[in-house]
Amino acid sequence: MPKLPPLNERAQHLLKVLVERYIHEGQPVGSRALAREAGLNLSPATIRNVMSDLEQLGFITAPHTSAGRMPTVSGYRLFIDSLLTVKPINDQVIRQIRDDLGHQESSGDLLETASRLLSEATHMAGLVSLPKRESSAFNHIEFLPLSEGRLLVILISGQQEIHNKIIQSPRDYTASELQAAANFLNHRFAGKDIRQVRETILHEVSETRERLSQELIDAAAITQLALDPQGERRDSVLIRGEINLMDFSEIGNLEPFRSLFETLHQQEDMIQLMDRCIESPGVQIFIGEESGHKALDHWSLVTSAYSINDQAVGVLGVIGPTRMAYERIIPLVDLTAKLVGAALNHKTLPPL
Amino acid sequence: MPKLPPLNERAQHLLKVLVERYIHEGQPVGSRALAREAGLNLSPATIRNVMSDLEQLGFITAPHTSAGRMPTVSGYRLFIDSLLTVKPINDQVIRQIRDDLGHQESSGDLLETASRLLSEATHMAGLVSLPKRESSAFNHIEFLPLSEGRLLVILISGQQEIHNKIIQSPRDYTASELQAAANFLNHRFAGKDIRQVRETILHEVSETRERLSQELIDAAAITQLALDPQGERRDSVLIRGEINLMDFSEIGNLEPFRSLFETLHQQEDMIQLMDRCIESPGVQIFIGEESGHKALDHWSLVTSAYSINDQAVGVLGVIGPTRMAYERIIPLVDLTAKLVGAALNHKTLPPL
DNA sequence: ATTAGCAGTCATAGGGGTAGAGTGCCAGAA
DNA sequence: TTCTGGCACTCTACCCCTATGACTGCTAAT
Numbered sequence: 001m002p003k004l005p006p007l008n009e010r011a012q013h014l015l016k017v018l019v020e021r022y023i024h025e026g027q028p029v030g031s032r033a034l035a036r037e038a039g040l041n042l043s044p045a046t047i048r049n050v051m052s053d054l055e056q057l058g059f060i061t062a063p064h065t066s067a068g069r070m071p072t073v074s075g076y077r078l079f080i081d082s083l084l085t086v087k088p089i090n091d092q093v094i095r096q097i098r099d100d101l102g103h104q105e106s107s108g109d110l111l112e113t114a115s116r117l118l119s120e121a122t123h124m125a126g127l128v129s130l131p132k133r134e135s136s137a138f139n140h141i142e143f144l145p146l147s148e149g150r151l152l153v154i155l156i157s158g159q160q161e162i163h164n165k166i167i168q169s170p171r172d173y174t175a176s177e178l179q180a181a182a183n184f185l186n187h188r189f190a191g192k193d194i195r196q197v198r199e200t201i202l203h204e205v206s207e208t209r210e211r212l213s214q215e216l217i218d219a220a221a222i223t224q225l226a227l228d229p230q231g232e233r234r235d236s237v238l239i240r241g242e243i244n245l246m247d248f249s250e251i252g253n254l255e256p257f258r259s260l261f262e263t264l265h266q267q268e269d270m271i272q273l274m275d276r277c278i279e280s281p282g283v284q285i286f287i288g289e290e291s292g293h294k295a296l297d298h299w300s301l302v303t304s305a306y307s308i309n310d311q312a313v314g315v316l317g318v319i320g321p322t323r324m325a326y327e328r329i330i331p332l333v334d335l336t337a338k339l340v341g342a343a344l345n346h347k348t349l350p351p352l
Numbered sequence: 353m354p355k356l357p358p359l360n361e362r363a364q365h366l367l368k369v370l371v372e373r374y375i376h377e378g379q380p381v382g383s384r385a386l387a388r389e390a391g392l393n394l395s396p397a398t399i400r401n402v403m404s405d406l407e408q409l410g411f412i413t414a415p416h417t418s419a420g421r422m423p424t425v426s427g428y429r430l431f432i433d434s435l436l437t438v439k440p441i442n443d444q445v446i447r448q449i450r451d452d453l454g455h456q457e458s459s460g461d462l463l464e465t466a467s468r469l470l471s472e473a474t475h476m477a478g479l480v481s482l483p484k485r486e487s488s489a490f491n492h493i494e495f496l497p498l499s500e501g502r503l504l505v506i507l508i509s510g511q512q513e514i515h516n517k518i519i520q521s522p523r524d525y526t527a528s529e530l531q532a533a534a535n536f537l538n539h540r541f542a543g544k545d546i547r548q549v550r551e552t553i554l555h556e557v558s559e560t561r562e563r564l565s566q567e568l569i570d571a572a573a574i575t576q577l578a579l580d581p582q583g584e585r586r587d588s589v590l591i592r593g594e595i596n597l598m599d600f601s602e603i604g605n606l607e608p609f610r611s612l613f614e615t616l617h618q619q620e621d622m623i624q625l626m627d628r629c630i631e632s633p634g635v636q637i638f639i640g641e642e643s644g645h646k647a648l649d650h651w652s653l654v655t656s657a658y659s660i661n662d663q664a665v666g667v668l669g670v671i672g673p674t675r676m677a678y679e680r681i682i683p684l685v686d687l688t689a690k691l692v693g694a695a696l697n698h699k700t701l702p703p704l
Numbered sequence: 705a706t707t708a709g710c711a712g713t714c715a716t717a718g719g720g721g722t723a724g725a726g727t728g729c730c731a732g733a734a
Numbered sequence: 735t736t737c738t739g740g741c742a743c744t745c746t747a748c749c750c751c752t753a754t755g756a757c758t759g760c761t762a763a764t
Contacts, residue, residue: 416715
């Protein structure tokens with residue numbers, strides 16, 4: 001049995017051409033076509049030998065005996081990691097994204113627009129995970145007593161986003177007590193991270209409990225409740241253009257599309273998946289099974305984190321068929337993430 | 353040429369059986385099958401004569417020469433208006449809807465749950481239009497100055513729903529001026545209709561302008577802006593289970609489904625359509641073209657308004673294929689609307 | 705008014721045959 | 735050793751044809 005050759009230059013080049021052609025045509029690539037396309041002046045027979053090697057190594061596979069070959073997940077992975085040559089983005093597209101993002105009022109609208117733009121530019125689905133309230137800046141807080149000992153907390157974050165929350169108050173407070181607590185928080189913490197605010201308060205109270213007035217301890221308790229991130233996950237991933245994905249499902253077998261659709265709208269799963277991309281900088285790609293979700297098996301996810309003040313706060317990207325035009329999509333997602341970050345930074349205003 | 357006979361008892365009965373069978377089987381009904389099913393001891397040949405009459409009258413039609421007949425829109429209309437015998441709803445379903453609706457915290461969650469329940473119970477898509485903020489009760493208002501002369505308006509409506517809105521303030525106000533304005537509004541108008549509040553203010557100011565202090569006139573101006581319904585239509589129709597509709601599209605021709613999907617998510621169109629149902633009491637049905645929207649041509653919409661304090665404030669319903677089981681769907685939509693109304697009334701609390 | 709019978713229409717499913725694309729392998733050329 | 739032409743083989747996709755069966759409308763008889 002002959003030893004498998006390492007992947008030489010020629011084999012890599014052929015793999016690259018094969019993947020490119022498969023992405024473009026959507027059909028298994030045969031030796032004849034590959035010989036023509038590769039520009040190496042080799043006969044189909046020679047190509048066949050190389051293809052056979054590539055198949056042994058697990059980079060390509062044939063759906064049946066008399067069909068051409070198509071890339072496996074490892075094939076796509078190798079292609080993306082070391083063979084891909086990205087294409088520069090059309091200037092007009094850049095301009096449109098920047099303009100559309102620039103004209104949005106609230107940061108919520110801005111992120112929604114980003115999702116829509118991604119979907120329109122790619123004819124696939126756009127995904128944007130909202131920043132966790134936790135990681136945005138504390139700007140202003142206000143307490144409003146409701147009936148039955150409940151309190152309405154109004155929290156304004158750095159991007160002028162307004163969050164409402166109703167909490168059960170530990171005891172009855174007078175309006176002026178609440179006002180005092182709010183004033184204290186607004187002066188002391190404006191501009192800080194919300195998570196930081198929570199942790200600082202927690203820390204200080206436990207340190208100096210005995211020296212604090214009951215009022216301050218109470219205020220701290222309310223604030224803890226108010227800033228508690230629990231139960232704060234409504235519509236945290238904005239999906240646009242999901243219907244576009246229908247076109248990539250083979251006709252007559254829509255089950256894959258259906259379960260993809262259901263998974264996409266399963267907030268928890270998607271948040272978890274997107275969160276895995278927030279740590280690493282640059283563009284992240286999940287190909288087929290790599291995501292670990294059954295429903296995403298035949299789809300790829302291209303994502304990038306977007307940042308406010310150099311801190312990654314959310315993730316955006318695109319989902320589409322495994323055979324998507326990565327050389328176009330990757331720079332597009334990268335750019336969009338940067339423009340969204342820039343637009344958000346621009347929106348960040350000084351505290352009230 | 354023989355005169356067309358009026359629709360006698362027998363013809364009506366046959367139409368009813370035909371529609372029922374077509375809804376159940378989804379395929380054109382032939383004379384043989386109809387003769388068997390009708391229980392009238394008539395031969396297929398006789399049935400054929402009657403069917404021919406029904407076709408002349410425009411109630412049924414045949415897709416091609418050698419196929420059976422299926423109902424036209426008029427056929428469905430006649431069936432629904434005068435032939436239909438509704439089925440009582442399964443007790444367990446009633447209980448589940450009531451329980452699920454009862455366990456929701458906010459009225460937003462409640463309406464979302466209603467949409468989901470409708471979709472699950474019917475395997476079609478559920479639709480719920482949110483009450484216009486305009487038509488809900490005024491409970492409490494608060495003004496909060498932001499930077500650059502903008503004001504944050506916090507409006508709490510009768511169902512303890514919280515609405516935020518940022519307005520451009522006509523001039524700079526001090527915190528106490530704003531407080532005074534809010535206090536005035538809260539005392540004077542608590543419990544009234546929001547629309548009423550707006551109109552009353554508008555009216556009073558124009559009546560007695562010269563006798564009012566500048567402060568009051570300013571407060572009125574702010575309030576006008578704050579309660580202005582313009583630009584208040586984000587996600588006003590909650591759609592759930594839209595993917596279910598895919599199953600009813602013939603395989604291989606998904607274009608109708610695609611354009612339906614897009615129309616459904618076209619907020620403006622849907623709001624307008626749902627609003628047409630808010631006036632009349634009871635269940636309203638649009639069959640096929642009756643809705644006037646191209647994309648809804650082969651679909652039916654069954655709706656009913658839901659009420660708070662006997663005033664219709666929103667519409668809910670179901671969208672599905674024209675051949676849906678109306679005898680089950682109609683009472684279901686009716687019931688759900690009543691239960692949603694009851695749950696909302698139960699949630700309505702006295703002003704702060 | 706109803707029915708049986710009959711001729712005619714049309715969609716659908718299945719079988720058979722073929723074209724075409726592609727492969728693996730081998731022997732010979734470079 | 736590397737490459738190539740040739741050949742046998744495989745498998746899909748497509749087309750054509752036919753058989754089948756579910757209908758209809760019409761007519762003549764009951």
